[in-house]
Amino acid sequence: MFRQKFLRSLLTFLCAVSLPVTTAWAAGSVQVSVDKLNVRSGPSLQDSIITTLPVKTVLPVLSTKNDWIQVKLPNGQSGWVANYLVTQEQTPASVAQIESTTDKLNVRSGPGQTYSVIQTIDPGTRYSIVQKNGDWIQIQLSGQTKGWVASWLVKEINSGGQTSTKPSPESPPAANTGTTPPAKPGAVQGASLTLEFAPYVYATPDASTPAIGQLHAGESITVLTQQNGWIQFPYDGVNAWISTDENSLPTLPNTGTGSGTGAGNTSVTTPPVTQPTSPAKQTVRVNTDGLNLRSQANTTSAIQGTLAIGSTLTVLEKQGEWYRVQAPDGKTGWVAGWLVTVSQPTAPTPSGPYVTIINPDTNVRSGPGTEHEVISHVQTGEKYAIINKAGDWFQVTLSNGSTGYIAGWLVSASGAPAVIKSNELVGKVIVVDAGHGGNDNGATGASFSTLEKTVNLQVALLLRNKLEAAGATVIMTRPDDRKLTLQQRVDVAVTNRADIFVSIHHNTHPNTATNGSIVFFYNQGNSSKLASLVQNELVKATSYKDLQSRFGDYFVLRENPVTAILAEIGFLSNYNEEIRVRSEKQQDLAAEGLYKGILQYFSSQNTQGS
Template structure:
């Protein structure tokens, strides 16, 4: 596909936004630039969770005030808005006798049980598990799908007051947790952990930065488990309490601690939502030589070893953009998700009628209705045998042999009629074309060597699932990694008398700063209307830059008598966009945007027809 010539967007006037709140950094080592573009000089980098006051905005960039008082520009898609300091979050159990465990998983020991009506402060989160503060200094982990989150604005919880940090002893308390430093005024400390930095000694306020293990700090003051020190020219604080710093789960009761200084890892299984080992094993392929295998899910954690390019790893857990993996030699650790290619999980197909999950974190409930408790969460691609149907709800068999109910309009059904809550797509024939394939890789990402053919297919398969669940008959030009000619792709639409043809692609450009989504059409009328609607929904769902739907002279559009569009989701030549299009969540959002645009198109056609 020929390269596109993209006109530079007209710059918008600078909007002053003093006192417009603050933003918090959502990635590690965020680049701060001298101006609002990727061409401007990098003046510093900031760690994750750094809170920054907003000065002004321009297009997709935000000017912020740095901890040293200077200003710089950050990309708005790499920070999150914080208008005011959020109230301290708490949880409350939604079921009697909820187990609180020593680690984030059902394989860990139960330390106590809690009941509804009592709130507990949140310490940290790990996947679908939440660590909470119990009475005294005791902490434990609960399943997020069995609790509800609240804020501290309600009645105080006498059983679990917010912990008052105390200075731990200098000696190491156990084999799994490094000892925290003792401190006196004027003392120089070498950190053995990575605490967050706060403007005041209060962990409920936004962090302004993060220190790393091995850094030296000079103590100004110490009070109630907090240490004051100089941070970028201002007085700041960090806590010596374990709950105030990122950490891996502690070992369960009765387990031997890992005396190497790295917290012991859970058993080598991928826990499914019900606590049973999942039948699907995901793998990852290393994309760069000498990839660091780390002890934790961040770049400040210790390096356990390095991995050669091409190494296949078994994925055990995901945390943000990091994966805990097992290497071929049995060693486990964490790798950066943007430096590996993750395979799509494959799940066994049950005999008889079954449903396929089409959205991540789909609720499985104890009964056929939203008023029933959520007993588990299912992930995209999982398949469950259908045992019964109650209204619009399917009763299914879970991996541990128990049963639950799934909303029929949220799944794709096989062997039984689908549940359709909207008639826009009922009976529509839609051809979904994943661009390139086989020995035709399409574009290749400049930063992580992402193959366009791979991400095209991943988004196309997610789109297929959503369309089928809404009642459409979906035909894939390629359901796997194979090569087709352009004419063969068009022929699929002609032979099957398709209502619409949707081709999924990812873009490239000589200017690496170019980013955003474009949906192309060749013919005016239905094709241009479909492109416009899909463009709007795509950028709304993904938050990619809107480069507008436009005319495109491409074979699969020009030679196609069917209403046709070609969607360029994002640019593999742009560093930040390549990171995003590789993300499973972002791929699902792209598929959701395409799906909603198609729904709107057919809805408008029905309105005209009536």
């Protein structure tokens, strides 16, 4: 029955996309619908690629031939693009001017928040549109001066005097909200397909790789392409895949749920049990000016107000990547989690023995074993009093007064013997170095102004928890937001006679299309081996692009006598990757990859020693 329904849906889609293009491309402009669009020297796939263009680039049309469009490139040359990878823009005459919707709007030298401010403009004055690039509009200022403004902070005025205002650049809501997500940045506006089952989502069309999420029956997706039983669609800022086989089973990443072996763990289909709000109040800090406060946890709901950068909001609840918050004026609503920085409250520490949760969504079961029902989920950093121990399981008191069992190898125990499944890290001294800090922010995200120092520390703290739970002694160069010199960081490793030194960073590049993970080493031997193992596990856990481990001439590596690596998790200059590195789940997956690489390193050292 499912097969018939799905094939009917798929047939409808294929018929829609296979119809010949009969609409003529009027002289005007087209906008690039995919990232890294190939521009060719002629109107066919056999012609050579002369350049690539980022998503949302607007190009003037010169001519057309069959399914190809000749366009004028930003450098003045011409080239050919496939018409099914671009969308037709309104002619310049129909949208000719913009007007600022905020006082002192920054006009920048380029299309992004990292470019310098060349002047400010105010409401009441209209400026002609020169061109568009993604969410940015180039306008004509006085004389020959041109500059770029954020499209979500202006209104566009067409020749008929009508205006339109673009919402702030929020990414679409996370999956599993039960709503149909709007098209994501960079998505091709293709056919819509309504799902009749609940498929798992993969980073690549391969069910043997870790699943990165799950969709609901009844949810609609925008189809980008389909091949060999797989459909590609935009998901959480990246292009992901689902299988057309409803019986395809996922290989889930080890995020700390269930048992060590995974046997009998059905937590992926068990809905999380809502926990009572903890007395400790969590807060978030607004990272962008004019942040939308919405009525529901998605980008299509009504805007109830805007919030200034730097505002501190009290968290009332969380749904996916969204937070329901209370503003200083008492108003409540939902804000996008990738546009705020979360401040974790300091929970009260139990007076007796207790466990600290080291992975998000850790299962709490009704009895001491994976065969028992999952009754709740608990989160990273939470502490629960131990009231009993049964084998490798701790019985704990939950925040609502009930009790449950947590696998001992998934928590850090205080005041009670730790449960350790392997001995590779027992007795090892590991220095975890969160790069930058204090008034040294490191890199700044190009799209959401993410501070590198913040995400460095978030991943470092998650890694510390995992290493300590495995028996290692972990020393942080900075456990909070403080600045250290490079020499001080090295001194921590030397003074404590560390076995290894792991420095955590996030990258940036002038080319915003650049993305992926790199683990650097300076010395051949143990350092290069550690880097290679960590690189492999990091990309396996996160599905980030593998840019390979490589030599790096960095002070904390070069001047360090300890086996040392420096991990660049992802690129803050890349739109999709900045969204991902801000995600709590992705941060935990990064920490898990680092942890597994370190574990492999010490396991191999023990094997050599024996």
